[in-house]
Amino acid sequence: MKWGSYMNKPLSIRQAVLMYLFISISPVLRQIPSALAKEAGRSGYISPIWATFPVLILTAIIILLINSYPGLNLYEITVQLTGKVFAKFIMIFYLIWAILYLTGILNAYALSLQFTLMPKTGSDFFIQVMIILAIYALYKTAKTIFRFSEFALGPVFAFIGILFICALNRLRTDYLIPVSAINLPNTLKASINVTAVGGNIFLILFFADRFGLSVTKKHLRKFWTGALIFILLNLVITIFTYGITGAPLTAYLPFPFYITVKSITFFNIFERFEVLVTLVCILSDYVSVCIMFIIVLHIIRWLFGIEEKEFLIIPVAMVVYYLTFLVSRTQFEYDFFYKHVIVNLNLIFLYILPLFICFLCLLKRKYIRKQY
Amino acid sequence: MIFVFGVLLVISFMREKDKILNKKVNFLVFLFLSFIGIMLGIIHQIYPYVPSMASVLEKYIK
Numbered sequence: 001m002k003w004g005s006y007m008n009k010p011l012s013i014r015q016a017v018l019m020y021l022f023i024s025i026s027p028v029l030r031q032i033p034s035a036l037a038k039e040a041g042r043s044g045y046i047s048p049i050w051a052t053f054p055v056l057i058l059t060a061i062i063i064l065l066i067n068s069y070p071g072l073n074l075y076e077i078t079v080q081l082t083g084k085v086f087a088k089f090i091m092i093f094y095l096i097w098a099i100l101y102l103t104g105i106l107n108a109y110a111l112s113l114q115f116t117l118m119p120k121t122g123s124d125f126f127i128q129v130m131i132i133l134a135i136y137a138l139y140k141t142a143k144t145i146f147r148f149s150e151f152a153l154g155p156v157f158a159f160i161g162i163l164f165i166c167a168l169n170r171l172r173t174d175y176l177i178p179v180s181a182i183n184l185p186n187t188l189k190a191s192i193n194v195t196a197v198g199g200n201i202f203l204i205l206f207f208a209d210r211f212g213l214s215v216t217k218k219h220l221r222k223f224w225t226g227a228l229i230f231i232l233l234n235l236v237i238t239i240f241t242y243g244i245t246g247a248p249l250t251a252y253l254p255f256p257f258y259i260t261v262k263s264i265t266f267f268n269i270f271e272r273f274e275v276l277v278t279l280v281c282i283l284s285d286y287v288s289v290c291i292m293f294i295i296v297l298h299i300i301r302w303l304f305g306i307e308e309k310e311f312l313i314i315p316v317a318m319v320v321y322y323l324t325f326l327v328s329r330t331q332f333e334y335d336f337f338y339k340h341v342i343v344n345l346n347l348i349f350l351y352i353l354p355l356f357i358c359f360l361c362l363l364k365r366k367y368i369r370k371q372y
Numbered sequence: 373m374i375f376v377f378g379v380l381l382v383i384s385f386m387r388e389k390d391k392i393l394n395k396k397v398n399f400l401v402f403l404f405l406s407f408i409g410i411m412l413g414i415i416h417q418i419y420p421y422v423p424s425m426a427s428v429l430e431k432y433i434k
Binding site for chain 2: 310317321326
């Protein structure tokens with residue numbers, strides 16, 4: 001069975017970390033610069049620095065859980081710590097969060113395409129295409145999705161590097177400095193937008209049973225590298241966007257990086273890089289949709305003790321497709337949904353609940369040690 | 373699109389019949405998710421016509 005063959009194939013930590021970075025690209029290019037500009041103004045580019053602390057704490061939590069329970073995924077770890085009933089209870093909440101997050105990603109992708117390339121095309125068409133491609137990927141080996149992230153991330157980072165080099169002479173320092181001390185508390189408050197996306201590293205725990213039992217310190221160091229690369233990417237993109245477009249305009253654009261890149265040329269020879277930026281976001285959204293679908297199917301499997309999941313792909317896809325329209329249809333509704341629902345739910349499910357699980361893990365560790 | 377999903381559900385059921393009918397829980401979960409999907413699809417189809425349906429009902433009740 002194709003799904004069964006995926007379940008037997010091991011996953012490397014490197015692939016998982018690269019997947020995390022790849023799925024973080026589209027929120028970093030799309031939502032984060034405008035959210036930071038709205039809340040913190042021109043000082044918003046400092047917010048990724050504040051977000052380093054919670055992201056690194058979450059990374060430490062993940063490493064602790066993987067070290068304490070090697071070869072176990074999030075559900076199995078929660079069963080060990082809290083028992084089966086409470087673990088299933090937690091998984092129900094994660095299922096609701098995962099479905100809402102997935103509908104958010106689909107909406108963001110459709111709205112981006114409408115904003116950038118095809119304003120007259122309805123969002124249903126984009127979402128239908130994405131769902132069909134995701135269903136196709138889910139019926140094939142899911143490890144392909146991780147391999148694709150591994151393969152595509154290098155060229156994406158190289159492309160962003162080239163854009164940054166070409167944009168250096170267009171950066172306006174008067175858009176960036178001086179940083180107003182009055183805005184510093186706002187930068188701290190705005191950093192939750194970066195933190196909410198950085199928490200995606202926790203999704204790796206859903207696949208932690210694929211890493212096997214032999215996870216060394218060298219492997220775990222990749223988590224730290226991944227988290228730091230995420231923060232650095234945020235810093236570079238935000239500085240880039242503010243320095244060229246300016247914070248006041250960035251605050252009111254749904255996809256500010258796209259507008260920023262419109263003004264960049266490669267030594268006045270190559271231009272229209274914004275189309276490539278849209279392509280990068282589509283690829284990132286595609287991988288995010290596939291990963292979240294896999295997580296939803298995993299959770300359903302754990303909740304009901306189901307071995308095979310292939311027969312659930314179409315029903316879950318149908319539920320997600322229609323929920324996407326019910327959740328939000330317009331840019332305004334999506335912005336509201338993202339700011340007030342997705343960001344806060346991400347903080348709860350990617351930071352607060354893992355902190356609770358980590359606390360239980362530390363307590364149980366001490367208890368086990370006392371026995372001996 | 374609801375018809376496309378309906379057809380896909382039937383095809384999926386026919387292809388995975390052995391796995392779905394093998395265990396009671398598999399069949400129940402498949403049925404439950406399909407039911408929710410179809411209900412959401414019907415709501416999505418009806419949603420644009422809700423204001424006119426409401427005004428017809430209002431006239432009828434008056």
